[in-house]
Amino acid sequence: MPLGQQIAPYLPLLRRYARALTGDQTSGDRLVRATLEAIIAAPEIFPHDVDPRLGLYTVFHRLWQQHTASLSAANHDEEGKAGIAYSRLAPITPKSRQALLLTAMEGFSPKDSAYLMDVSEDQIDAWLQEAISEIDRQIHSKVLIVEDEPIIAFDIESLVRDLGHDVIGIATTRDEAVSMAKSNPPGLILSDIQLADDSSGIDAVQDILKEIDVPVIFITAFPERLLTGERPEPTFLITKPFQVDTIKATIAQALFCNPLSLAA
Structure with missing residues (x-):
C-alpha cells in the first residue's frame, strides 16, 4: 500500500495533537502540513520499521523540535499576553508537556512515547x-x-471540580450556554457537539466567542467529523469515551496556552 494511504487515517489525530501541543489551530496545522511536505520531498526520512502512525508522529516531532528551538529565544522577548504565556509555561518544559499529551491524549504507551x-x-x-x-x-x-x-x-463536573476548578454552570442547550456565559464569563468551556434541543454546541461556542475570548475544549464521540478542513475547527478536542488523564491533560494545556483564563 502506498505510504500516503497508510498515513491518511492518522492525519486527523495528528492535527488534533499538533493543535493541542501548540495551543493554536493555525500553528498546529502549519506544522502538520510541513510534516507532509517533508515526507513528500524526502520519503526516506519516514521510518518504516514501526507502524505508520508512529512513523508519522516521528517525523512531526523532528520538525516540532526545530520549531520549539527557534521559538524559545523569541518568546523571552515577547510582551503582553504572549509574554505571560511564556512565563506560565516556563515551569513545565516543552518535553514534559509533550510526554503528557502523547500518553494521556493520544494514547501512546510510555514505550512508544x-x-x-x-x-x-x-x-x-x-x-x-x-x-x-x-x-x-x-x-x-x-x-x-x-x-x-x-x-x-455529572462525570465531567466531578472531574473538573476534583482538578480544583469552579463549575459556573451546566448548559444543555445553545441558548442556556450563551446566557450562562454572558452572566458569568468562564475561563474555559467544555462543550459537547449535539445538544438537547437539537441545537449545536459549535454554534453555541461561536456565539459566546463573539462576546468573550475563552479557550474551548470540544468533547465528541466522532472527532474526525470536526477535523475535515471544511468548517471552523477546534484547537482542543477530546474523544468520547474519555479518560480522567485525557481531561486533565487537555484542560491543563488549554489553560497554559491561554493564561489570561486562569483565576487570580
Missing part, C-alpha cells in the same frame, strides 16, 4: 510526574460545561 521523543522510558515517567505535579499546583479557572446528557455532565 519514549521512541517518539528519543529518550528512555524512565525519562518519560519522570517527565510525566513533573508535568502532573506542576499542573496540580498551578491551574485554576471557572468552567462552563455544555452537555445535555446528565450522567456525562
Whole structure:
C-alpha cells in the first residue's frame, strides 16, 4: 500500500495533537502540513520499521523540535499576553508537556512515547510526574460545561471540580450556554457537539466567542467529523469515551496556552 494511504487515517489525530501541543489551530496545522511536505520531498526520512502512525508522529516531532528551538529565544522577548504565556509555561518544559499529551491524549504507551521523543522510558515517567505535579499546583479557572446528557455532565463536573476548578454552570442547550456565559464569563468551556434541543454546541461556542475570548475544549464521540478542513475547527478536542488523564491533560494545556483564563 502506498505510504500516503497508510498515513491518511492518522492525519486527523495528528492535527488534533499538533493543535493541542501548540495551543493554536493555525500553528498546529502549519506544522502538520510541513510534516507532509517533508515526507513528500524526502520519503526516506519516514521510518518504516514501526507502524505508520508512529512513523508519522516521528517525523512531526523532528520538525516540532526545530520549531520549539527557534521559538524559545523569541518568546523571552515577547510582551503582553504572549509574554505571560511564556512565563506560565516556563515551569513545565516543552518535553514534559509533550510526554503528557502523547500518553494521556493520544494514547501512546510510555514505550512508544519514549521512541517518539528519543529518550528512555524512565525519562518519560519522570517527565510525566513533573508535568502532573506542576499542573496540580498551578491551574485554576471557572468552567462552563455544555452537555445535555446528565450522567456525562455529572462525570465531567466531578472531574473538573476534583482538578480544583469552579463549575459556573451546566448548559444543555445553545441558548442556556450563551446566557450562562454572558452572566458569568468562564475561563474555559467544555462543550459537547449535539445538544438537547437539537441545537449545536459549535454554534453555541461561536456565539459566546463573539462576546468573550475563552479557550474551548470540544468533547465528541466522532472527532474526525470536526477535523475535515471544511468548517471552523477546534484547537482542543477530546474523544468520547474519555479518560480522567485525557481531561486533565487537555484542560491543563488549554489553560497554559491561554493564561489570561486562569483565576487570580
